[in-house]
Amino acid sequence: MILSYFFDSISSLWLQLNNVDYEITVVLFTVSLLVLAGAWTAWISKNTPPLPPGPRGLPLVGNLPFLDPELHKCFQTLAQAYGPIVRLQLGTKVGVVISSPAAAREVLRDNDATFANRDVPELAMDAVAKGHSDIVFSPHGPGWQMLRKVCVREVLGSATLESVYGLRRREIRNTVRYLHSQVGSPVNVGEHMFLTALNAITSMLWGVTLKEEERTRIGVDFRVAVAEAMELLGKPNLSDFFPGLAWFDLQGLKKQMMGLVGRFNKIFDAITDRGLGLDGGKESRDFLQVLLQLKNEGDAKTPLTMTQLKVLFMVLPAVYFAGVE
Numbered sequence: 001m002i003l004s005y006f007f008d009s010i011s012s013l014w015l016q017l018n019n020v021d022y023e024i025t026v027v028l029f030t031v032s033l034l035v036l037a038g039a040w041t042a043w044i045s046k047n048t049p050p051l052p053p054g055p056r057g058l059p060l061v062g063n064l065p066f067l068d069p070e071l072h073k074c075f076q077t078l079a080q081a082y083g084p085i086v087r088l089q090l091g092t093k094v095g096v097v098i099s100s101p102a103a104a105r106e107v108l109r110d111n112d113a114t115f116a117n118r119d120v121p122e123l124a125m126d127a128v129a130k131g132h133s134d135i136v137f138s139p140h141g142p143g144w145q146m147l148r149k150v151c152v153r154e155v156l157g158s159a160t161l162e163s164v165y166g167l168r169r170r171e172i173r174n175t176v177r178y179l180h181s182q183v184g185s186p187v188n189v190g191e192h193m194f195l196t197a198l199n200a201i202t203s204m205l206w207g208v209t210l211k212e213e214e215r216t217r218i219g220v221d222f223r224v225a226v227a228e229a230m231e232l233l234g235k236p237n238l239s240d241f242f243p244g245l246a247w248f249d250l251q252g253l254k255k256q257m258m259g260l261v262g263r264f265n266k267i268f269d270a271i272t273d274r275g276l277g278l279d280g281g282k283e284s285r286d287f288l289q290v291l292l293q294l295k296n297e298g299d300a301k302t303p304l305t306m307t308q309l310k311v312l313f314m315v316l317p318a319v320y321f322a323g324v325e
Helices: 002-047 071-081 101-108 122-129 142-155 158-163 165-181 189-206 210-233 241-248 251-275 287-296 305-325
Strands: 085-090 091-098
Touching: 071 085, 085 287, 091 101, 122 158, 122 210, 122 251, 142 287, 142 305, 158 165, 165 189, 189 210, 189 251, 189 287, 189 305, 210 251, 251 287, 251 305
Parallel strands: none
Antiparallel strands: 085 091
16 A cells, blocks of 8 residues: 555656656747747848838738728828838738839839839739740740730731731621611620620631631630630639649639630630641731741740740730720
8 A cells, every 4th residue: 555655656746747847848949939930030121121111911811801992092091191102911922002103103114124023823824924925924034025026016016907907897897787787776885895896806816817607616715715714813812812822722713724724725726727827928917827927937046936826815815905005
């Protein structure tokens, strides 16, 4: 009985000492982590240029919960409180809002080359920016300058637009005939004007290359794919604010976008098969024939690749609308 009591006392004392050592170890480890985190934060702050003033945000999400859906009003309020240049913490990313004409002129005109590169949305990266093949999100450099030259001088140049004048006129006449046939019936004019513009764009893309039935069929597929892509790109994407979550594709947007990219590739392959077999020396040429000729006659230092042609076809509707505006 006495021995049993003695051993029980020794065991209880041993466990208490172990628990004390464990608690001390946990406390020391926690304090060490806090000290290291503080030192790391101080070092980062010391070696990072100061950011503009801005509202304090919450951990992880930053200022996202406090942004008003009417962003222009929200930014106006922030500018009144913090000045013309405001910093916002958007998840794990930092955004800077420029709200004065002088600051905008400094960024967009005087130092445009410095601020030319931009943050690429995850869906755009998957769809058009992979390998820096597009004109919208490519970094400033020889490749981007070549794509800009192609769009401004060749695709949107006066000579090319004049050569596809007949294609635009054909689509406008088709719309006028349709509206005339609907006399006495309600018509959504805005919707038909948008469809006319999009039909004119697709006609300029491949209106000479494809025959009537094939042009209509592929044009419908292309318009549907463009509309779906624009809708996807306009949806809020968690991966844009938390890039670490991009691999998980929590909203399934990446999967949908990759499906659209496959459809664009099929459309492009179908029309390039026709375009490669045509004579590029015709007076009336569409954008496809112009781009194929540029690819064959391109600069050896910055050649126009087939991947870039595909991406241009995906973004040309937006580029054309921007050029018209």
